[in-house]
Amino acid sequence: MSASANLAERLRARIEHDGPISFYEWMKAALYDEREGYYCRADRVPQGRTGDYRTGPEMSPLFTATFADYFAKLHTDLKWPGSWTVFEMGAGGGHFAHGLLSELRKYEPKVFASTNYVIDEIGAAARSRAAHRVSEFADRISFQRLDDDDVTPATGVVFSNELIDAFPVHRVVMSAGTLRELCVGLSAGGFTFVECAVEPEVAEYCRRADMQLSEGQIAEVNLEAEKFVSRAAALLDRGYLVTVDYGADRNELLGAPERRLGTLRAFYRHQIVDDVLARPGEQDLTTTIDWTQIQEAGSRAGLRTIRFERLDQFIGASVGSIMGRMVSEKHDAVEMLRFTTSARELLLPDGMASYFWVLVQEKVA
Numbered sequence: 529m530s531a532s533a534n535l536a537e538r539l540r541a542r543i544e545h546d547g548p549i550s551f552y553e554w555m556k557a558a559l560y561d562e563r564e565g566y567y568c569r570a571d572r573v574p575q576g577r578t579g580d581y582r583t584g585p586e587m588s589p590l591f592t593a594t595f596a597d598y599f600a601k602l603h604t605d606l607k608w609p610g611s612w613t614v615f616e617m618g619a620g621g622g623h624f625a626h627g628l629l630s631e632l633r634k635y636e637p638k639v640f641a642s643t644n645y646v647i648d649e650i651g652a653a654a655r656s657r658a659a660h661r662v663s664e665f666a667d668r669i670s671f672q673r674l675d676d677d678d679v680t681p682a683t684g685v686v687f688s689n690e691l692i693d694a695f696p697v698h699r700v701v702m703s704a705g706t707l708r709e710l711c712v713g714l715s716a717g718g719f720t721f722v723e724c725a726v727e728p729e730v731a732e733y734c735r736r737a738d739m740q741l742s743e744g745q746i747a748e749v750n751l752e753a754e755k756f757v758s759r760a761a762a763l764l765d766r767g768y769l770v771t772v773d774y775g776a777d778r779n780e781l782l783g784a785p786e787r788r789l790g791t792l793r794a795f796y797r798h799q800i801v802d803d804v805l806a807r808p809g810e811q812d813l814t815t816t817i818d819w820t821q822i823q824e825a826g827s828r829a830g831l832r833t834i835r836f837e838r839l840d841q842f843i844g845a846s847v848g849s850i851m852g853r854m855v856s857e858k859h860d861a862v863e864m865l866r867f868t869t870s871a872r873e874l875l876l877p878d879g880m881a882s883y884f885w886v887l888v889q890e891k892v893a
Contacts, residue, residue: 534564534809535557535558535561535563535564535565535808535809536807536808536809538557539554539557539558539712539719539808540714540719543712543713543714543719544714547713548711548712548713548722548724549711549712550698550709550711550712550724550727551696551697551698551699551709551710551711551712551721552696552697552698552751553696553712554712554719554805554808555696555697555813556696557808557809558808558809558813559694559696559809559812559813560650560696561809564809565651565809566809566810566811566812566813567650567651567654567694568650568651568652568653569651569653569809570652570653583620583623583689583690584689584772584839584874584880584881584884585623585624585627585689586623587870587873587874587880588867588870588871588873588874589627589854589867589870590843590847590850590851590854590867590870590871590874590875591624591627591843591874592623592624592627592628592631593627593631593850593854594842594843594846594847594850595624595628595687595770596627596628596631596632596635596636597631597635597846597849597850598770598846599614599628599632599639599685600632600635600636600639602685602767602768603636603639603642606683606766606767608638608642609642609683609684610642611642611644611683612642612643612644612682612683612684612685612767613643613644613645613646613682613683613684613685614628614643614644614645614646614684614685614687615646615648615674615682615684615685615686615687615760615763616645616646616647616648616687616688617648617674617686617687617688617691617756617760618648618649618650618688618689618690618691618694619647619648619649619654619658620649620654620657620658621654621657621658621661622647622657622658622659622660622661622662623661624687624689625645625647625658625661625662625665625669626661626662626665628645629643629645629662629665629668629669635853643668644668644670644682644684645662645665645668645669645670646669646670646671646672646674647662647669647670647671647672648671648672648673648674649671650673655671658671659671674759674763675759679763681762681763681764681765682763682764682765682767683764683765683766683767684764684767684768685767685768685769685770686760686763686764686767686768686769686770687770687771687772688756688760688770688771688772688773689772689773690772690773690774691756691771691773692750692752692753692756692771692773692775692817692822693773693774693775693814693815693816693817694812694813694814695750695752695753695756696752697748697749697750697751697752697792697815698727698730698748698749698751699721699746699747699748699749699790699792700726700730700734700739700741700746700747700748700749701723701741701744701745701746701747702741702742702743702744702745703723703743703744704743705743707726707731707734707741708723708724708725708726709723709724709725709726709727709730710722710723710724710746711723711724712805718805718806719805719806719808720805721805729751730749730751733749733751734749737778737821739782740782741782742788744788745782745788745789746788746789746790747781747782747790748790748791748792748815750815750817750818750821753817753818753821753822753825754821754825757769757822757825757826757829757831758825758828758829760829761826761829761830761831761891762829764891765891765893766891766892766893767890767891768834768888768889768890768891769826769831769887769888769889769890769891770886770887770888771822771886771887771888771889772839772884772885772886772887773817773884773885774816774817774883774884774885775816775817775818775819775822775885776816776818776819777818777819777820778818778819778820778821779820781816781818787816790815791815791816792804792813792814792815793813793814793815794806794811794812794813794814795811795812795814796810796811796812819836819885819887822887823836823887823889826889829891830891831889831890831891832889832890832892833887833888833889833890834888834889834890835886835887835888836885836886836887836888837885837886838881838882838884838885838886839874839881839882839883839884839885839886840874840875840876840877840879840881840882840884842886843874843875843881844875847875851871854867
């Protein structure tokens with residue numbers, strides 16, 4: 529292929545040459561291709577009003593303030609270590625890192641003084657934006673790929689927000705009484721799903737999870753989620769894995785009628801797109817995560833669940849004191865209105881935060 533060929537052309541040429549590829553490989557390229565993957569492109573910022581979605585740290589400062597308060601409590605539970613590390617996986621443009629360190633510096637100076645902050649972000653453009661945003665904390669922030677073997681385990685917290693839902697997944701379907709994998713092939717109209725034999729590691733997971741699908745039912749298999757939990761646990765000698773994402777337990781994922789065709793979705797300019805295979809690299813792809821899988825993977829990695837609740841409830845549990853101090857810092861009516869409006873989405877029972885969950889898993893030395 530010509531070096532100037534775009535991602536769709538390169539994927540098309542690969543399929544023409546090798547035959548259909550797993551959806552995992554297609555989604556991995558669409559999201560993480562070094563040149564044109566959705567999360568690696570230098571010409572677009574995926575988050576925010578001008579992007580395709582917004583996350584909690586960009587929506588309201590209340591999100592980050594709540595986690596700063598909670599991390600300070602975890603620091604106390606760890607008996608006030610003189611040095612601890614916050615590992616943030618998939619930090620994007622650094623909004624959470626900047627907000628968290630700002631809150632700790634202002635309200636928890638002893639915790640701030642002991643904090644080292646490590647950012648793992650795959651996209652070079654996002655790393656550059658994050659480095660600029662957190663430049664005032666350069667003395668305590670480093671950027672590192674945390675799947676490297678030379679990372680030394682530390683006491684602290686591994687944090688991720690809306691990361692696991694963006695891992696590439698396999699898709700399986702029950703077809704004529706046999707479990708098959710949905711791969712990506714070509715049709716006259718472009719990319720299309722075709723049935724293939726199930727890859728061995730996917731079949732093994734389906735057996736282990738006792739995945740029983742009805743005829744025609746589709747489900748996602750997120751093997752990367754288990755690898756992530758194992759890797760996160762290995763980063764800690766003692767501490768906590770704090771995961772924020774949208775998901776459901778396995779029975780709900782597989783039993784809900786509205787999820788009969790799986791949970792794979794595509795977003796473009798804050799709108800759901802019908803064709804998930806259209807425009808690879810230009811639209812976000814996401815799936816609902818299996819919280820049962822995450823907790824099972826944690827148990828195998830030496831983690832135990834200590835807290836699991838909806839994000840709006842998690843924020844609401846400590847909102848009184850945090851809101852009070854944040855409101856007192858607003859200097860005019862416009863600023864106050866902007867803050868209270870954004871905070872509502874994180875507090876109302878039917879707001880954005882009600883669709884997300886917070887899972888806290890502890891590793892004890």
